[in-house]
Amino acid sequence: MLSMTQNLMAKDPIVLAALGTGLATLCAGWLTSGLLSAGLFTASSLSFFASCLISDGKQNESKGEEERQRQSSERDFQSAVKEIDNYANGQLASISSDNRDLADTISNNIELLGQAFVSLSELANHQNELAKEIFERMKGKKNDPKKGGKTGGKNEIGDDNISIEFFAKSLDQVIGTYVDLLVSVSEKSVNAVHRIEDMVTHIDQMFSLLGNIQEIADQTDLLALNAAIEAARAGEAGRGFAVVADEVRRLSRTSSDLNTQIKGKANETKDAISKVRAIVGDVASLDMKDALNARSYIDQMLHTMREVNDEVNDAVGRMTQLTKEIKQSVDSSVRGLQFGDIAMQTCGRMLRRLETLNNAMLLQSEVCGKSAQHADIGKIRQRLDSLHNDTSKHGSAKAAESGADIELF
Amino acid sequence: MTIETKVTSDGSAVTIYIRGRFDFSVVNQFREAYEAHKQKKHFYIDMRQTEHMDSSALGMLLNMRSYLGSDAVKIEIVNCSPGIRKILEIAKFDKKFAIS
Numbered sequence: 001m002l003s004m005t006q007n008l009m010a011k012d013p014i015v016l017a018a019l020g021t022g023l024a025t026l027c028a029g030w031l032t033s034g035l036l037s038a039g040l041f042t043a044s045s046l047s048f049f050a051s052c053l054i055s056d057g058k059q060n061e062s063k064g065e066e067e068r069q070r071q072s073s074e075r076d077f078q079s080a081v082k083e084i085d086n087y088a089n090g091q092l093a094s095i096s097s098d099n100r101d102l103a104d105t106i107s108n109n110i111e112l113l114g115q116a117f118v119s120l121s122e123l124a125n126h127q128n129e130l131a132k133e134i135f136e137r138m139k140g141k142k143n144d145p146k147k148g149g150k151t152g153g154k155n156e157i158g159d160d161n162i163s164i165e166f167f168a169k170s171l172d173q174v175i176g177t178y179v180d181l182l183v184s185v186s187e188k189s190v191n192a193v194h195r196i197e198d199m200v201t202h203i204d205q206m207f208s209l210l211g212n213i214q215e216i217a218d219q220t221d222l223l224a225l226n227a228a229i230e231a232a233r234a235g236e237a238g239r240g241f242a243v244v245a246d247e248v249r250r251l252s253r254t255s256s257d258l259n260t261q262i263k264g265k266a267n268e269t270k271d272a273i274s275k276v277r278a279i280v281g282d283v284a285s286l287d288m289k290d291a292l293n294a295r296s297y298i299d300q301m302l303h304t305m306r307e308v309n310d311e312v313n314d315a316v317g318r319m320t321q322l323t324k325e326i327k328q329s330v331d332s333s334v335r336g337l338q339f340g341d342i343a344m345q346t347c348g349r350m351l352r353r354l355e356t357l358n359n360a361m362l363l364q365s366e367v368c369g370k371s372a373q374h375a376d377i378g379k380i381r382q383r384l385d386s387l388h389n390d391t392s393k394h395g396s397a398k399a400a401e402s403g404a405d406i407e408l409f
Numbered sequence: 410m411t412i413e414t415k416v417t418s419d420g421s422a423v424t425i426y427i428r429g430r431f432d433f434s435v436v437n438q439f440r441e442a443y444e445a446h447k448q449k450k451h452f453y454i455d456m457r458q459t460e461h462m463d464s465s466a467l468g469m470l471l472n473m474r475s476y477l478g479s480d481a482v483k484i485e486i487v488n489c490s491p492g493i494r495k496i497l498e499i500a501k502f503d504k505k506f507a508i509s
Contacts, residue, residue: 176501179499179500179501180500180501182464182500183464183467183468183471183500185464185468186464186465186467186468186471187467187468187471187472188468189465189468190436190465190468190469190471190472191468191472193433193436194436194440194472197437197440281433281436281465282433284433284436284464284465284468285432285433285463285464285465286463286464286465287463287464288462288463288464288467288496288499288500291499292495292496292499295499
């Protein structure tokens with residue numbers, strides 16, 4: 001490759017200028033792309049140019065004037081090479097620094113993202129637990145395990161997890177008890193009314209007996225009257241008998257009065273009994289509508305509660321499913337975050353390659369500073385080999401590609 | 410008469426028809442209806458024309474049952490309207506009487 005460039009450079013110094021423009025174009029390309037490969041290509045161009053320079057100085061050594069001109073243009077060229085070299089070095093340093101910044105940014109953000117996903121996962125778990133708790137509470141199953149999670153009818157009040165269903169059942173039981181009581185009261189009241197009716201019958205019988213007594217009294221009165229008449233007819237002899245007859249008549253009237261009084265009291269009793277009968281009747285006669293309404297209201301309530309329960313259960317089920325999905329998404333996101341490691345590794349490789357490139361440029365600038373006679377080719381080869389070793393250490397296929405690029409150099 | 414009693418042709422059963430309101434106003438009529446046939450072993454309470462019943466009717470039915478002897482006699486409540494059937498069910502009469 002070196003001999004080929006020597007032949008090329010033998011023609012004219014104008015070629016130098018052409019090459020200079022080519023170099024500038026290449027540099028511009030490198031600037032715009034900012035890629036390492038481009039940088040390497042530029043570096044190789046530089047080396048090619050430097051080689052041209054060396055051979056140029058070697059072929060023109062005869063005429064003094066030409067020599068001075070040539071030396072002067074060589075100095076210019078050397079300073080241009082140095083400038084380019086410095087510029088390339090500056091860009092390399094910038095790329096290195098940018099690369100480090102990029103690595104830092106990626107690393108920091110990956111860490112942040114990782115933390116965010118972990119906390120998201122925890123929150124999703126927490127949400128899931130809450131949903132389960134609501135579910136259990138709605139079902140009223142969150143009792144102590146001794147009861148086997150079963151809320152029977154014997155559940156005691158004071159349990160802080162009374163289910164709505166249990167509440168409704170209890171209410172239904174209370175209404176059942178109330179209805180039983182109502183029926184029992186009615187049964188006994190009707191029974192009492194029957195007994196009262198019996199009493200009324202007895203009192204009526206008493207009235208007919210009292211009628212008999214009245215009859216006896218009336219007959220006694222009549223009899224006493226007859227006796228008094230007969231006594232008067234007997235004259236003096238019947239005087240004593242007349243007194244007895246009067247006395248009997250008085251007694252029969254007293255008896256009649258008493259009879260009337262008893263009848264009056266018995267009538268009062270009958271009135272009182274009929275009042276009691278009415279009251280007992282009121283007690284017995286209760287409208288069943290309230291109990292009916294209460295029962296149907298509870299049925300309705302239970303039905304609604306079951307619907308609400310079902311809806312809540314559904315919602316909680318969906319929530320659990322959603323939480324699972326969130327967790328899955330978070331997991332795959334966390335897996336996705338591994339790209340961060342890959343990016344970091346790539347950054348590391350880039351950094352090492354930049355170092356190698358820097359070394360290559362150092363070597364190149366050294367080589368450019370010397371003429372072919374002064375240059376120790378063996379030493380240059382040795383350093384080139386060590387550069388090859390550096391790149392092959394990176395090991396990856398990409399490193400091998402980079403190695404091929406360096407081969408051009 | 411809101412209460413009417415008929416004995417079946419074979420004389421084995423008695424049907425008591427209750428018209429209108431089955432409440433305290435018929436307490437004596439109803440009592441007389443079954444006490445008049447206390448030797449019978451099978452009674453039907455026909456409610457096809459019963460418009461309303463209150464708790465005293467329940468009390469009357471229970472008194473009838475205990476008067477006739479709950480084990481010895483069969484009492485069937487027939488032709489109930491849905492409303493009356495509901496009342497009987499709430500009072501758990503479906504466990505004490507045959508209801509249809």
